[in-house]
Amino acid sequence: MTGDWTVGTVTAIAPQTPTSRSIDLEVPGWPGNLAGQHLDLRLTAPDGYTATRSYSIATAGAGTRVQLAVDRLPDGEVSPYLVDELIVGDQLEVRGPLGGWFVWRPPADDRSPAEPVQLIGGGSGIVPLMAMARAHAAVASTVPFRLLYSVRAPEDVFFAAELAELARSPHFDIDWVYTRTAPEGWSGSPGRVTRERLAEAVVPAALDPAVFVCGPTGFVETVADLLVELGHPAARVKTERFGGA
Amino acid sequence: MTSHVDGNALAGPLSELFSADMTCASCRCASCGDVADLAEAMVYQKPNTYIVRCHRCGAMLLTIIQGSHRTRLELSGVAALSVPRPGT
């Protein structure tokens, strides 16, 4: 049952940005997961104190390996532990996969209608979208995928090398928003996502894309409102806000 | 934690109580009648406590409180829940 806790072992850790890293877990009995699902992770101190948090899964499909990517929150309780303390070989309690709403399922076959997909991520909100992008690539899907990724600066990009590789596909495009610092040679100027930027970088409402937005609450709220202004039906825009700590 | 997250965050705590994924359950608000997936609701979270509000009118839909030995689910503002059957 998904409600049960199980023990996973850390098999790999890789830095992603100056404040974050990815964590690979081997979870015996993990039933596989859909792209976009999350898991709950529970830490227990020697005196029995526990802290539980939800993390999106960056991987999708069958198998018992799952990957998380965690950003250290300044006043956090769990994220500093995961980013600064955790080492390969440590064990963590998890339960999942959880959530069947913020997920992308590849079309069942070539004749299935292939609705275009627009992913919009802010900061570490890329994680569940990365699972979708990986699932898209894994089945060599020809569904048009487009990602708009908002980061503070180029060094804050998660999965940078892999995203660059994915973007070589004719069916996957990436657009960027840099809120503080843009890379050299980038044509735009840094700043928060605007209606104009969304209008040019997002699959138009006329093509009826399935839209997935994930990021901090403020980012998600702004983007979701602007998308509706641009004609996207609210029912086509799925959001996942994350809090903190 | 001043702001809310989405109902997606309820998947874990509700998995202790229901065999179906309740974030995909559609939920009718007893206050305004709006019908939306629970994943779309506004969740105000604090340790051991989830306050779930209608994303349209802000009324309370349900609360989950996790005590040391029991979980309490209060469905004070839910008029109806429609849950996908397994395997469909």
Place this chain on the structure above:
Amino acid sequence: MPIISRGFSGRRREESPQLPPGQYLTEDFPVLSAGPTPAIATSDWVFGVTGDVAETRAWNWEQFHELGLEEIHTDIHCVTRWSKLGTSWRGVSLDRVLDGLDVAGRFAMAGCYGGYTTNVPVDDLLGGKAWIATEFEGAPLDPEHGGPARLLVPHLYFWKSAKWVRTLRIMPKDEPGFWEQNGYNMYGDPWREQRYW
């Protein structure tokens, strides 16, 4: 059996005679809310006492301040396990608020802007144990922490110190407020760990 997470200690928790069981110390003032923060201008603010009293009474912001603010130094304990020691407030003692109202009922229900309620026995509001606070650490209480005015009943878990307080309804019998209907304890004594039902 849960497995112990190597190197994880969680938030700082320590033994202290000032710390009720199961609490940890925090330096900051966490904001925990169950809904949007109401914006209440002091020009619109009113506070009233109703219910099982000889006469109901209401005050506007200026009238309320004429009751006289006093300095309060106290520890506060949240049901979500943080405690904050030595906080400073200014507010009007409930002894002054209820003085001369001929309170008949033994229980009170605090009602708030935004719709919250919480129940407190009248005895716990009297005797220099409870206030309507309008300042925290030398500044007007900010809206996130319940401003312009919140109930302050620091010897009970902090959910009893209702943010954005608007009314006190005196009742002959105890009734559950918002959190208490949702499974929180009717009384909420941190020293007896009366957290939930």
